[in-house]
Amino acid sequence: MTITYPVLVNAVITGLLMGGFYAALSVGATVAFGLLDIVNIAHPTFAVIGAYTVLVLNRSFGIDPILAGLLLTPVFYGAGTTLFRVYYHFFERRGDEPMRGLAFFFGLMFIAEVVLIMLFGVDFRYVRAPYVTTTLNFGSIALPLRLAVPFAGSLVMLAALQLFLKKSFIGHAIIAVAQDPFALKLVAVSPVRIKRIGFGIACASAALAGAFIIVIEPLQPAVGRDFIGRVFAICVFGGLGSLPGTLIAAISLGLIENLATIFIGASWSPAVAFGVLLATLAWRPSGLFGRG
Amino acid sequence: MTKGLRRIIGAATFAALSVGWSSLVTAEEPLKIGFSMAETGPLAGSAKSAILAMTMWAEDINAKGGLLGRQVKLVHYDDQSNTANVPAIYAKLLDIDKVDLINSGYATPIIASAIPIAMQHDMVLIGLFGLADNAKFKYDKYFSIFPAGEKPALAILQPFFDVAMTMNPKPKTVAAVYPEMEFGHSIMNGIRAAASAAGLQIVYDQGFPPSMTDLTTVVRQIQATNPDIVAIGTQPGQSIAIVRAINEVGLKAMIVGGGMTGLQTPDAEELLGEQLNGFVNFNVWLPTPRMQYPGVMDFIKRYQERAKAAGVDPLGYYIAPWAYADLQILGDAVEATKSTAGDKLGPYIHATTFKTLIGDVTFGASGEWAKPRLLAAQFQHVKGNDIEQFKGTEKLVVVSPEEYKVGNLLYPFQDARH
Numbered sequence: 001m002t003i004t005y006p007v008l009v010n011a012v013i014t015g016l017l018m019g020g021f022y023a024a025l026s027v028g029a030t031v032a033f034g035l036l037d038i039v040n041i042a043h044p045t046f047a048v049i050g051a052y053t054v055l056v057l058n059r060s061f062g063i064d065p066i067l068a069g070l071l072l073t074p075v076f077y078g079a080g081t082t083l084f085r086v087y088y089h090f091f092e093r094r095g096d097e098p099m100r101g102l103a104f105f106f107g108l109m110f111i112a113e114v115v116l117i118m119l120f121g122v123d124f125r126y127v128r129a130p131y132v133t134t135t136l137n138f139g140s141i142a143l144p145l146r147l148a149v150p151f152a153g154s155l156v157m158l159a160a161l162q163l164f165l166k167k168s169f170i171g172h173a174i175i176a177v178a179q180d181p182f183a184l185k186l187v188a189v190s191p192v193r194i195k196r197i198g199f200g201i202a203c204a205s206a207a208l209a210g211a212f213i214i215v216i217e218p219l220q221p222a223v224g225r226d227f228i229g230r231v232f233a234i235c236v237f238g239g240l241g242s243l244p245g246t247l248i249a250a251i252s253l254g255l256i257e258n259l260a261t262i263f264i265g266a267s268w269s270p271a272v273a274f275g276v277l278l279a280t281l282a283w284r285p286s287g288l289f290g291r292g
Numbered sequence: 293m294t295k296g297l298r299r300i301i302g303a304a305t306f307a308a309l310s311v312g313w314s315s316l317v318t319a320e321e322p323l324k325i326g327f328s329m330a331e332t333g334p335l336a337g338s339a340k341s342a343i344l345a346m347t348m349w350a351e352d353i354n355a356k357g358g359l360l361g362r363q364v365k366l367v368h369y370d371d372q373s374n375t376a377n378v379p380a381i382y383a384k385l386l387d388i389d390k391v392d393l394i395n396s397g398y399a400t401p402i403i404a405s406a407i408p409i410a411m412q413h414d415m416v417l418i419g420l421f422g423l424a425d426n427a428k429f430k431y432d433k434y435f436s437i438f439p440a441g442e443k444p445a446l447a448i449l450q451p452f453f454d455v456a457m458t459m460n461p462k463p464k465t466v467a468a469v470y471p472e473m474e475f476g477h478s479i480m481n482g483i484r485a486a487a488s489a490a491g492l493q494i495v496y497d498q499g500f501p502p503s504m505t506d507l508t509t510v511v512r513q514i515q516a517t518n519p520d521i522v523a524i525g526t527q528p529g530q531s532i533a534i535v536r537a538i539n540e541v542g543l544k545a546m547i548v549g550g551g552m553t554g555l556q557t558p559d560a561e562e563l564l565g566e567q568l569n570g571f572v573n574f575n576v577w578l579p580t581p582r583m584q585y586p587g588v589m590d591f592i593k594r595y596q597e598r599a600k601a602a603g604v605d606p607l608g609y610y611i612a613p614w615a616y617a618d619l620q621i622l623g624d625a626v627e628a629t630k631s632t633a634g635d636k637l638g639p640y641i642h643a644t645t646f647k648t649l650i651g652d653v654t655f656g657a658s659g660e661w662a663k664p665r666l667l668a669a670q671f672q673h674v675k676g677n678d679i680e681q682f683k684g685t686e687k688l689v690v691v692s693p694e695e696y697k698v699g700n701l702l703y704p705f706q707d708a709r710h
Contacts, residue, residue: 007516011509018506114332121603122336123559124532133567135540144508144540217505218532218563222333222373226503261509266500267472 003262006140011258013143019254020151021216023247025209025227026234027158028202033232034241036198037178038087039102042109044224044231046203049112050076050210051219052120058127065127066153069211073204080203084196092195109224116221124218132215150212155247157208161201162243174198178241229274237277237287245289253277322365323358323632325350325619326391328381328406330398333373334529337557339398341605342420342615343368344598346395348591349619359626371397378405386413392632393622396420398611399553400475407431416625416637418618421611423448423478426659433638434659437618439576441664442656445482448574449523451668452550453486455572455692455701456521463520463546467496469510469534470525476502479525479551486523495519502530507537520546522705528554532563539567539709548705549573549668556610558679565677570708572691572701575667577650578609580685580698585651588613607682617648668692672702 025047032040040046050072057068091101126132131145165171173194176184181191213219234253238245253273260272281287330339350364358364367389371377378397385391386409394410396403396419403422407429410417416433419425424444426434440447456463468483470476476499487494495517500510511534514522522545526534531552538548549572554560556575561568577583579592595608605612622637624646629636645654656662669688674681681687689699702708 002516004516007509007512010512014506014509117332117336122332122334122340124337124529124563126563133539142508142540142542147506218529220334220529226505258509261500262513265498266504266510266513267498269504270501 007262009141011262012255013141014147015255015258016251017144017147017151017254018258019251020154020247021147021212021250022227022230022234022254023250024150024154024157024205024212026231026238026246026250027161027243028205028209029231029235030238030241030243030246031161031174031198031202031205033235034239035174035178036195036202038084038092038195038199040105040199040202041102041228041232042105042112043202043206044227045109045112046076046206047209047213047227048116048219048221048224050207051214052116052125052210052221053207054211054214055120055125055127055219058129065129065211065215066149066208069153069208072207072210076207077200077204080200081196083203084199087199088192088196113221113224120221122220124220125214126218127214129215146215150215153208153212157205158243158247161205164201165243170194170197174201175241233274233277237280239287239290242287242289245287248288249277321362323360323362323393323626324365324367324389324391325393325395325622326367326382326385326389327395328371328378328385328397328402329368330373330402331370333371334527335373335398335402337528337554337559337605338421338611339373340602341557341599341608342398342611344602344604345591345595345608345612345615346619348594348598349616349623353619353623359623360630360632364623367391371402373402375401375405378402379409382406382409393626395618395622396422399423400425400478401473404474407434410434410634414634416622416634416641418622420615420618423475424660430658432642432659433634435621435641435655436660437614437621437653439650439661439665442658442660442662443485443664444660445478446485447482447664447666448479448551449482449486449525450664451666451692452523452547452572452574453490453521455668456547457490459546459701459703464493465495465517465519466492466521466523467514467517467519467545468494468498468523468525469496469514470499471502471527471530472499473502473527475527475553476525483523483525483550492521500530502527504530505533507534508540510534511537511541511543515541515543518544522548523550524548525551526553528557528560531555532560535564535567535571542706544704544706546704547572547701549670558605558607558682561674561682562677562679566674568671569674569710570671570702570705572668572670575669575688575690576610577613578667578669578685578688578690580690580696582696583651585649586647588649591616591649606679613649617646617650617653620648621646621653667696670699670701670708672699672708 029043032038054065054068057063058065131149134145136143177191177194184191234249238249256273257269260269330336350366354363369381396406399421400423403419403425418435421438466487470480496514531554552573599606625637625641629640654662667690669690672689674687690696691701
């Protein structure tokens with residue numbers, strides 16, 4: 001099949017934009033899994049909960065979806081810290097965290113889906129915003145705003161989070177907590193408190209990621225399942241705990257998926273994308289930016 | 293009376309009372325019809341509408357005295373739109389709930405998982421909206437409630453290709469796009485067969501992963517091949533994604549659509565609104581004058597009165613009358629044969645023309661409809677997202693086949709979109 005210039009350029013643009021969205025969705029998992037050692041497999045479902053909450057704010061009060069996502073971050077932060085208390089009390093405190101913790105978040109994912117179904121039903125839901133249905137055309141190059149706006153929002157979110165982790169004391173402590181909690185205790189910092197804050201931040205990111213989901217595609221309660229594989233692949237590929245690694249891994253995945261679509265067919269895009277991830281991990285087992 | 297005789301009479305009286313009591317219990321036990329249904333997951337939108345329609349049938353039949361003198365009870369469990377859950381659900385229905393009859397869930401993949409179980413138990417299974425499910429099994433007690441005829445994969449697209457070939461100039465090329473799943477492959481075979489029969493050249497023939505979030509790159513690939521016809525076979529979430537992608541890319545072709553499930557439902561119509569203009573898609577029933585079969589409009593009225601409270605498809609044009617007819621056929625067969633046994637029901641259903649809400653139904657040798665009766669309808673002049681505009685046949689216009697046609701095809705696609 002002939003690959004024309006507009007098809008190639010548009011595929012690259014779509015890949016970049018989708019990659020940005022994947023990064024926003026993965027950053028919470030990177031913090032929880034990579035930095036805090038909490039295998040929160042329910043993170044994409046948390047984002048779906050965020051998306052439904054954004055839907056309510058958009059439909060009831062006409063609030064812009066991205067702004068609604070931003071407004072929800074403190075609420076999700078609070079919910080995340082509360083959830084961490086439960087997780088810590090029943091699993092981590094007993095040293096049961098790896099497998100039982102995974103089961104806990106798995107169960108939470110299914111319960112959350114059922115609750116969403118009971119509250120919102122199973123129909124596809126969507127939000128209203130000017131950019132959801134607008135595409136900017138520059139000659140043969142198209143820029144759909146429903147992808148471009150989440151991409152920009154994602155970059156801002158990742159930059160802010162990276163700045164927080166690198167420049168603040170709490171940020172340093174979050175980076176340190178999984179590496180050496182004992183050392184944190186020596187400087188009079190409670191590792192449990194730091195992990196609670198870190199998990200709260202991871203959950204807060206799900207509110208914004210949820211806003212991006214509902215801008216990009218119609219929402220139904222099980223949509224989070226489509227992203228579990230991608231989110232954890234990006235997390236591992238990026239180097240478990242590295243935010244720049246997460247962004248690069250997510251954009252790589254988006255690009256590979258879209259380029260595979262035009263060069264060898266869409267059917268092959270997940271296989272090629274995950275094949276490249278596996279090959280990279282074989283070459284660099286700790287991921288792109290992992291310490292290894 | 294001797295002591296021994298008294299004992300014998302006492303025992304006989306007890307036995308007679310026991311038998312009588314047990315008969316009484318049996319007579320009062322409901323006749324159970326069991327099935328799985330997608331109450332959650334991506335198929336749930338239509339499946340929940342089907343449950344309401346089936347419940348209405350059970351209420352109607354019970355008001356008339358039930359089946360075989362027993363009240364009918366529907367026993368159904370959520371398969372979560374997941375084929376992996378189907379075998380366990382039917383095992384529970386048959387072994388624990390002891391249902392008398394089984395029915396299928398919705399739709400193609402779910403039915404395909406239930407057919408082997410029906411075969412093991414030699415039971416009749418009526419599949420609700422399955423496409424070519426029995427092609428491999430060839431089970432003689434399987435029947436399909438989907439008017440696709442003996443060549444189902446071809447029939448779903450036939451009205452679309454029939455109307456496409458009436459365009460001037462005659463189309464020469466076709467692009468085929470479908471998800472990599474059982475349904476998609478059935479559609480793919482139908483597109484290839486229809487294209488071959490019409491002498492069309494296939495210039496694009498590609499699947500895509502069912503979980504693909506954004507399909508704009510796929511649509512641009514299709515546009516690069518400049519096809520006259522774009523034939524699409526997708527399931528609900530994918531149908532929405534590809535309509536949005538086509539609008540974003542501004543796809544140009546003479547006609548676009550075909551076998552896009554989900555676009556027949558109000559949630560998709562409300563969500564996409566004007567973005568649907570121009571798409572020509574298969575449909576199974578619309579309230580056109582020639583399709584107002586006895587009882588169907590009354591059913592639709594009753595259904596619409598209850599749909600809002602039930603939180604399901606408020607119009608009921610898509611699956612609801614078919615789900616009702618599904619159990620109408622099963623119930624009629626049970627009454628006629630006075631049996632729930634597969635070896636009685638199967639031959640009877642094969643040999644009978646049933647009078648139902650959705651017209652006369654006769655099954656062919658494969659269990660599919662003896663004659664196909666699918667429609668191609670085009671979204672025309674849709675304005676905004678108000679669902680009320682989809683009542684009737686003005687915005688969703690039947691353009692093929694000739695027998696049911698109520699309006700003309702608007703083409704090329706890019707003109708029909710505005």
